[in-house]
Amino acid sequence: xxxxxxxxxxxxxxxxxxxxxxxxxxxxxxxxxxxxxxxxxxxxxxxxxxxxxxxxxxxxxxxxxxxxxxxxxxxxxxxxxxxxxxxxxxxxxxxxxxxxxxxxxxxxxxxxxxxxxxxxxxxxxxxxxxxxxxxxxxxxxxxxxxxxxxxxxxxxxxxxxxxxxxxxxxxxxxxxxxxxxxxxxxxxxxxxxxxxxxxxxxxxxxxxxxxxxxxxxxxxxxxxxxxxxxxxxxxxxxxxx
Amino acid sequence: xxxxxxxxxxxxxxxxxxxxxxxxxxxxxxxxxxxxxxxxxxxxxxxxxxxxxxxxxxxxxxxxxxxxxxxxxxxxxxxxxxxxxxxxxxxxxxxxxxxxxxxxxxxxxxxxxxxxxxxxxxxxxxxxxxxxxxxxxxxxxxxxxxxxxxxxxxxxxxxxxxxxxxxxxxxxxxxxxxxxxxxxxxxxxxxxxxxxxxxxxxxxxxxxxxxxxxxxxxxxxxxxxxxxxxxxxxxxxxxxx
Numbered sequence: 001x002x003x004x005x006x007x008x009x010x011x012x013x014x015x016x017x018x019x020x021x022x023x024x025x026x027x028x029x030x031x032x033x034x035x036x037x038x039x040x041x042x043x044x045x046x047x048x049x050x051x052x053x054x055x056x057x058x059x060x061x062x063x064x065x066x067x068x069x070x071x072x073x074x075x076x077x078x079x080x081x082x083x084x085x086x087x088x089x090x091x092x093x094x095x096x097x098x099x100x101x102x103x104x105x106x107x108x109x110x111x112x113x114x115x116x117x118x119x120x121x122x123x124x125x126x127x128x129x130x131x132x133x134x135x136x137x138x139x140x141x142x143x144x145x146x147x148x149x150x151x152x153x154x155x156x157x158x159x160x161x162x163x164x165x166x167x168x169x170x171x172x173x174x175x176x177x178x179x180x181x182x183x184x185x186x187x188x189x190x191x192x193x194x195x196x197x198x199x200x201x202x203x204x205x206x207x208x209x210x211x212x213x214x215x216x217x218x219x220x221x222x223x224x225x226x227x228x229x230x231x232x233x234x235x236x237x238x239x240x241x
Numbered sequence: 242x243x244x245x246x247x248x249x250x251x252x253x254x255x256x257x258x259x260x261x262x263x264x265x266x267x268x269x270x271x272x273x274x275x276x277x278x279x280x281x282x283x284x285x286x287x288x289x290x291x292x293x294x295x296x297x298x299x300x301x302x303x304x305x306x307x308x309x310x311x312x313x314x315x316x317x318x319x320x321x322x323x324x325x326x327x328x329x330x331x332x333x334x335x336x337x338x339x340x341x342x343x344x345x346x347x348x349x350x351x352x353x354x355x356x357x358x359x360x361x362x363x364x365x366x367x368x369x370x371x372x373x374x375x376x377x378x379x380x381x382x383x384x385x386x387x388x389x390x391x392x393x394x395x396x397x398x399x400x401x402x403x404x405x406x407x408x409x410x411x412x413x414x415x416x417x418x419x420x421x422x423x424x425x426x427x428x429x430x431x432x433x434x435x436x437x438x439x440x441x442x443x444x445x446x447x448x449x450x451x452x453x454x455x456x457x458x459x460x461x462x463x464x465x466x467x468x469x470x471x472x473x474x475x476x477x478x479x480x481x482x
Contacts, residue, residue: 138352
């Protein structure tokens with residue numbers, strides 16, 4: 001695509017995606033309107049993006065859209081090519097697999113490059129499982145920390161959980177983390193063994209979906225009434241004081 | 242209100258509110274549907290809540306709604322009276338002044354009490370200025386920490402900013418905070434004096450509104466091209482590495 005230095009660059013719109021098949025009604029009208037106006041997209045996964053756009057009944061045929069997938073590894077990404085439509089004056093939408101682009105996903109690197117090129121960035125509101133979990137927990141929402149994924153192996157995971165518990169208690173700061181959904185059972189088991197009886201532990205699962213599960217209890221009570229089987233269900237975990 | 246022990250309790254819906262007059266299109270249909278179905282509300286400020294509900298064209302007259310304001314101080318709150326409609330079987334909506342209830346507002350205490358009474362809590366997606374600021378910054382969204390308000394006075398504020406900068410650099414963890422909008426100028430001035438030249442500083446202002454302002458630069462570049470006057474405009478600030 002030829003770069004035309006007299007054309008002002010387009011804007012990068014950060015468009016939220018539903019947290020599951022049945023979560024489309026969690027996307028605000030403002031985001032749908034932008035989704036329908038744009039022709040250029042940078043996406044985490046093309047198949048999911050097309051499925052989402054199609055479900056919103058777009059005014060344009062999907063084949064007319066320019067959808068580019070992010071490379072799995074940002075080091076191998078051809079950033080010049082990726083940002084070329086923006087520099088040629090087109091507005092571009094950034095879509096992640098689920099939720100808000102740039103949070104716990106590879107989208108932040110695109111936003112960073114946009115800033116470096118002086119491209120306007122427009123974030124649009126939508127579902128964030130981290131925020132929904134925090135709201136639902138009733139734990140401290142004035143001070144909180146999200147850590148992404150903890151260590152996968154047992155001794156390191158126990159050490160991570162202990163460290164988060166100490167921060168939660170010492171700073172009265174809610175600690176949030178996620179795990180690959182097929183390992184929920186292992187994380188919950190380890191947390192309920194490792195954390196102190198009086199510490200608050202929260203699980204928020206399948207947020208915005210009909211099967212949503214939200215519960216927060218002291219560890220001692222979890223030990224008496226364990227959670228249902230949450231295998232392969234996307235979840236956010238919380239530790240509070 | 243009489244308590245009937247044979248009635249199952251209602252659910253507490255956490256309903257997001259717009260971040261400003263013109264931000265209504267950032268509220269998803271799922272939240273509006275619940276807002277229109279409910280008759281009972283616990284709100285941070287009744288005037289704002291009525292204004293918001295009215296703007297959504299509710300099916301019911303505002304006078305028919307039971308809207309109770311949260312006490313300014315949770316110690317003086319009559320929790321039994323506040324939760325009575327829920328225990329009598331009514332679904333209740335929790336509304337904060339702006340954004341997501343329970344995050345950087347007094348709503349978390351209501352959610353906590355609901356959990357203690359075994360009441361189901363249902364968080365609904367909507368605009369969160371913290372998440373929007375983080376998305377828009379392109380800073381690390383895999384690990385971040387929100388601190389609410391920093392110290393108001395100069396020497397303590399400088400110490401807080403230095404501490405956040407150290408965490409940002411040491412942990413590659415984005416640090417977010419807010420300030421009373423009438424003190425934005427003072428906070429920005431102090432941050433640009435206190436932080437190191439290479440540290441990333443971000444400002445996200447009037448999010449979801451037409452006058453939205455988003456910018457992130459190394460401190461050295463901010464010093465050369467300072468931000469416009471953001472006096473009294475709600476803002477989120479970020480420090481990154």
